[in-house]
Amino acid sequence: MKNRERFIKQVEGAVLGSVVGDALGVPAEFMSRREMQKHPVTAMRSGGAHQQPAGTWSDDTSMVLCTMDSLMEHGVDYEDQMQRFSRWLSAAENTAHGEVFDVGITVQKAIHCFDRGRPPVFCGDKAENACGNGSLMRIFPTALYLCGQYSLESLDHHAAEIIHNTSYCTHAHPRCLMACGIFCNVIFALCSGKPLQEAVQRGVSDALAYYRRTDFFRWVYREFTSLQSIHRWREQEVKSSGFVLHTLQAALWCLLTTKSYDQCVLKAVNLGEDTDTTAAVAGALAGLWYGKEQIPPDWRCVTAHYDEIEERARRFAETIVPEKNRPDPTFRKISRISRVLSVYHLILHCPEGISMEGLRLSLDGCTKTFQRDIALLRQAGENIRVRSKGRVYFLDQGTYAHPAPIKNRIQERLVQKLRRLCLVMREIPWENCDKWYRETFPHVSRRTMQRDFAQLNALGYEIRYDRWPDYNPFDEDAIPPKEGRY
Ligand SMILES: [Mg+2]
Numbered sequence: 001m002k003n004r005e006r007f008i009k010q011v012e013g014a015v016l017g018s019v020v021g022d023a024l025g026v027p028a029e030f031m032s033r034r035e036m037q038k039h040p041v042t043a044m045r046s047g048g049a050h051q052q053p054a055g056t057w058s059d060d061t062s063m064v065l066c067t068m069d070s071l072m073e074h075g076v077d078y079e080d081q082m083q084r085f086s087r088w089l090s091a092a093e094n095t096a097h098g099e100v101f102d103v104g105i106t107v108q109k110a111i112h113c114f115d116r117g118r119p120p121v122f123c124g125d126k127a128e129n130a131c132g133n134g135s136l137m138r139i140f141p142t143a144l145y146l147c148g149q150y151s152l153e154s155l156d157h158h159a160a161e162i163i164h165n166t167s168y169c170t171h172a173h174p175r176c177l178m179a180c181g182i183f184c185n186v187i188f189a190l191c192s193g194k195p196l197q198e199a200v201q202r203g204v205s206d207a208l209a210y211y212r213r214t215d216f217f218r219w220v221y222r223e224f225t226s227l228q229s230i231h232r233w234r235e236q237e238v239k240s241s242g243f244v245l246h247t248l249q250a251a252l253w254c255l256l257t258t259k260s261y262d263q264c265v266l267k268a269v270n271l272g273e274d275t276d277t278t279a280a281v282a283g284a285l286a287g288l289w290y291g292k293e294q295i296p297p298d299w300r301c302v303t304a305h306y307d308e309i310e311e312r313a314r315r316f317a318e319t320i321v322p323e324k325n326r327p328d329p330t331f332r333k334i335s336r337i338s339r340v341l342s343v344y345h346l347i348l349h350c351p352e353g354i355s356m357e358g359l360r361l362s363l364d365g366c367t368k369t370f371q372r373d374i375a376l377l378r379q380a381g382e383n384i385r386v387r388s389k390g391r392v393y394f395l396d397q398g399t400y401a402h403p404a405p406i407k408n409r410i411q412e413r414l415v416q417k418l419r420r421l422c423l424v425m426r427e428i429p430w431e432n433c434d435k436w437y438r439e440t441f442p443h444v445s446r447r448t449m450q451r452d453f454a455q456l457n458a459l460g461y462e463i464r465y466d467r468w469p470d471y472n473p474f475d476e477d478a479i480p481p482k483e484g485r486y
Pocket of ligand 1: 058277
């Protein structure tokens, strides 16, 4: 993470922004837009459908706090997240005043399924009428976690899998999964520090490009394309029901059509209907972008457990972004060929095979990058196979294929180089490396040999090709050659 302090501020802003938005929306929940226009919310209120004191937040914040606690203690652990949701529902843990007064039907059903022993990711309802915003409202801590841990700037397969599984626990319809994915990608873009409009547009369009490629989402894909022009919508076009797509649209619209945190959340609340969730989702984005300092002090001091949540948000932020962020920054600087060779080295030296997670922990890159690297190695004739259980990659030694003919000359040269270097990595002897090399590759120039060895030495192979003919071990003044192969 390039700017740890900035990221910590963004996380605090997102958490507190969402909590305050939720609390502003609670007393106005279920009110129509017309009613809101007559009596717009301008400050913290009490009463409303739930008859709660001013500053009381609801299920949205409770589930966000459960998710944050779980991510802090266990990383991504769906079982633990669901256990915490279950304790919230049954024992009122993580509630504003020790009472659960607001819970969605789909969330309630999923938690009951989990309590009866169903695995967490199979608890969510897939039905067409179960497309509420219950997973969208609690997904942003997961997005921040992924951003902190992996310095993500855009959605990849690994991140999408975690985001979708998190949604699956309560909401399993592809529409809910895709809404969560797009929302998280907007968060990744906002965290990267681009200007607001550009970040949101980039976040939406990159996520759409990702989902367009996946058959599973094809039939809901079209519903989301309108998000690309959301900043131009008029208020009448923006709906604010509990339908997941409406909440996502409303939140992005409020963010893009206002210029401060309070304007954004008040606009979200005054759209009416599912006011608390719309404001919680919009509040997370606005809080992340404008920072917690922009939350008006008179709202802060009314919000239930504000100081405690502020402290917890700080702790969450510090936990999810390690002091010395993995992956090691030196990995960022390595060239593509060095990365491909590093992947090959790991596969070569793990006879039991190495999983995608293992590659990600060792090198900087996402699943897709490594899949491309492995495809390139296969093209160079390396027989890398995948064991389906756990998707472990291993080298089937002794069965090397001839590389397929390639039309692109640059690609062809790269593949030839890789083929040569892989063979060197596999078979180079401990002594007389240069002799072995010249015999193995008689048509390759000495300069290329030096370059190849330098390439491998950069990865720690310590191949030395300059002989030391004048070295006399009995001469006390002579400098002995360095350790390594000759
Ligand atoms: Mg609520």
